[in-house]
Amino acid sequence: MIVASGGTAGAIAAKALNTTIPVVFGIPEDPVQLGLVASLSRPGGNLTGVNLFVGELVPKRLELLRELVPQALRVAVFVNPANAARAETQVNELQTAARVMGLQMQIFNTSTGREINAAFATLARERPDALFVSVVFHRPSSSTCQFGGTPCDSFVIFGARQCLMSYGTDISDAYRQMGVYTCRVLKGAKPADLPIVQSTKFELVINAQTATMLGLIVPPQLLTAADEVIE
Secondary structure, three states: OEEEOOOHHHHHHHHHHOOOOOEEEEEOOOOOOOOOOOOOOOOOOOEEEEEOOOHHHHHHHHHHHHHHOOOOOEEEEEEOOOOHHHHHHHHHHHHHHHHHHOOEEEEEEOOOHHHHHHHHHHHHHHOOOEEEEOOOOOOOOHHHHHHHOOOOOOOOEEOOOOOOEEEEEOHHHHHHHHHHHHHHHHOOOOHHHOOOEEOOOEEEEEEHHHHHHOOOOOOHHHHHHOOEEEO
């Protein structure tokens, strides 16, 4: 069997490769819309797995940002255009939520080191009130780390665990669910009969060290709601 744990591209490649080898995937997009399965309850083919939820949580992340920094009006957003479908969905979700909250969005494409450096240079000049990071930096560039360590109180780094705050699917739990399905398939279960698992466990992490560096006071209700507070 194949375990496609590397995201959407791996799951799509596995489906294109064959129609008989069982595949268990973990992806952030809707597998029905992607054409990977027939339905969530009855996948119907040789693929099944876990829907991690990413785009659906964007409005909630923006609400948390507003709760932590209520004075923020202009928000810069980092997105990864390399995944066009995901980037478009996230930008649409953000802009819709921003209009409701009265926020102004400035979108930056940040799929390469050069684009990241250029985006930070623009932030340094224009000084928005907050930064919403909707792209994951697997290998943070030096500019990201340097910016994260600058005591500049007009910026809030949001969206990465190493920064101020993050909210999203509990990845460890999602991988555990993938492991459960992998075992069931190895024991004879058919992917066609295993409903898509939609993540129900989410994690709010607040970095108190970063908040102190930025001169922010984290509201008590956020600290109480947090699954982890990094001191």
